[in-house]
Amino acid sequence: MTTVRTSPADPGPGAPALSPWTHVNQSSVPPAFLTGTRRALARQRAACHDAHAPSAAVFRDILDQAEGTYFGKRHGLAAVRTLRDWKRAVPVHSYSDLRPYVDKLLDGDANVLTRSEPYALLRTSGSSGQPKLIPTTRHWRNAYRGRALYAQWGLYFESVGMVPGATVLDLSWERSSTSTSVGDYPSYGISQRPAAVSSVDWLPPWYDESWFQGVEGESYRNGLYRKLRLLAGADVRLVVALNASKIVGVAEVLAERADDLVSDLRNGTLEGRPCHGGADPDLASRLAGIRRANRGMLRLTDLWPGLALVVAWNSASAALYRPWLDEVTPGVPKLPFSATGTEGIITIPVDGHRSAGPLAVDLGLYEFVPAEDRDEEVPLEPDVETLDFHEVEVGRTYEVVMTQANGLYRYALGDLYTVVGRIGQVPRLDFVGRSGFGSSFTGEKLTEKDVYLAVRAALGDQWRSLPLFSCVPVWAAPPGYTLMIEWADDLPLSPDRFAEDVETALQQLNIEYADKRAADRLTPLALLRVPPGTFARVEDRRRREGASPAQLKHHWIQRDGSLLTHAAAALAEV
Incomplete structure (x- = not known):
């Protein structure tokens, strides 16, 4: 990975002040990282074909995490041995049911939901208008969430034939220092994580790069332009985001600020300030010529001719972006991001399906309630009968009840999925929306x-x-x-x-x-x-x-x- 760094020393009288953009890295992906993602993808594919063993291991780990906790004692989890025992002991919860346990954490209590103590509370919207605060622990990130991200990126790298020296534009999250405090815990959104937990957490090669890090006070669209400028000379093969709207936004910023980009490339600047990646007059001339030939238009494929894959959610309302996405990245294949949220991950893509992925049976326990037979606007009852993953039927739609090792036990997520097929022993799920209006x-x-x-x-x-x-x-x-x-x-x-x-x-x-x-x-x-x-x-x-x-x-x-x-x-x- 080639990095150019400059000294922060005083540039001397009359010299322009140094900009914050002290280095520009092409974010090339080293061979060892590619190997790690391939291994994670192979493990995820194997879990689809031998699903019961990893699912049983998750169940044992969840019971271990709950052992001796306030939640575990209240629900008699020491006596739980089977999934049937589990369903009898633990009711289906809404977030409001689980919030008192979060409040105990905020009051300074320990050993409330999991033996591994939370290091932060992730923030997301709640149906009551108050933000939901989701505990996140090092155990959960290291054993589950980080590994899942390596697996899905392994699919993306495999799909584009990623080779050392090629580059990615990762818009799925941003290393940001912005967070607030809730009680004694830092709190922030899942896409604005300030730091990795460990080396086995998701830690990509571009983690320290200027284009990837958030900038305090920077506007959304200026942030997108900064990424475009700092990666303008790179061989970008892959663009990844959660929402397709963000990729469309990058394309719009490129079209709107094409003159600025050509000027910055010609002068070696970013927003008019010195950019220590240096000038690239040849690229500036090439882009200017493309603009003239295309009546002033500049597309992502003009900037990055080697672009080979675009990744984003591509189901439910996100599917409305398909025409726009195809227009700004013509001819570029599309794959889905994992069905993931602040509370946990439901599916991990392992093949070329454009919108649906297999249930991530090695990341949590998942139960299903048929959606066709119930009023969506009525919350799930605490004792509602649920189906296990091997009992769902292709063509039917279900509401998901999820348990993950972060302390969300039998949590009614409110998300609806349709079973569109199977991969090995697990259902392939397509997100169709939220229950209720x-x-x-x-x-x-x-x-x-x-x-x-x-x-x-x-x-x-x-x-x-x-x-x-x-x-x-x-x-x-x-x-x-x-x-x-x-x-x-x-x-x-x-x-x-x-x-x-x-x-x-x-x-x-x-x-x-x-x-x-x-x-x-x-x-x-x-x-x-x-x-x-x-x-x-x-x-x-x-x-x-x-x-x-x-x-x-x-x-x-x-x-x-x-x-x-x-x-x-x-x-x-x-």
Whole structure:
């Protein structure tokens, strides 16, 4: 791995001040790292074909982690020997059920959920509007989560024929120093991890590179430009992100700032400041020529002709990005990122399927509740009957109950997966969305309760009776939401101020929504005022068209934009 470093010494009178970009590394992947990822991938593939042994090992480890803990004693886990014992002893939990155990950690108690003490609490949105705090331990990262990342990257390297000297652009997480404290614990999002736990945690070769590290106070789009500039001369073969929207965002920044990039390459600068990677006039001239030939356009494949694979989530609402992704990376194959979240990992891709992956049976215990036979909006009962992984059926959709060694025991994740096949002994799962009504273009996981509470807060004293409104996801680049609300002529509120207040409340209620708005990955909330009675007209029109009562149930948030179409048609009849 070639790294150019410069001394931080005083450059002397009259010399330009040194920029923060003290080195530029092409982030080439060394042979030993490639070998390690290949081994992890081979192990993951083997787990698919001999699934019961690794699943049993996970079960034993989870019981070991719970031994002697406050949770273990409360549930009599010392007497548990089988999965049947386990299901009888431990009820299915929502996060609110598990939160008291997290509160005990915050109060300074030890040995609460796991024998391995948490070193941080990962932060993600909760359905109540309060952030969920997920314990993360060194044992969990070293034994499970880190290893899983090596396996999926092994697939990506295998797919592009990765060789020493080739480069990646990793947008799936960022080494960031930004964190807050909750009690005695640091707290941050899963994609902003400040440090690796150990050498067996996910520790890629680009871990110390300037393009990879977060910069305090840097805007989202400026951060993307910095990555483009610092890797402009590299042989990038692979771009990896969680959300396809981020790759589309990189492509948009490249198109918007092509002139800046050509200038910086010609002058050896970054944002006009000295960049110690040096100038590359030949590359600057080549890109300028491509722009002229393409009517001012510059695409990722122009910058990196060797780009051979793009990785991102590619199911549920993330699938809406497929046309955009294909447009900005024409002809480049696509593979999915693992089905992963703050709470744990569900699937790890091991082959060329574009959206679905096999259940990660060696990373946790997974139980399944058929989704077709129950009301999605009602939480799972604590004693709900569940199926094990070998009992699910191809073609059916299930809600997942997950147990991982971080202390989330029989946790009702709220995620729905359809079984689309099998790999060896394990089901291949395709994520189809969240149970209950909600929306998530870029991982914001906006819920009905978020919208309801935000509108109620914005109306304030004007909340005299139940107003009719609904939040509608509107697909665009970037996407956003339109709040359709029946608006009386005598309502003494400024529409613009009301929309701003709803937007502010949504960001306060949902930290992921706030993050995506701050990064311009979602547009500001739009307000659509309609006359009183509009929702009734829509319902009447749809009833005449044959809609069932279940289809006419009012929701504070919609799954798609069809409400706007129905409303326009209903109002045209007036």
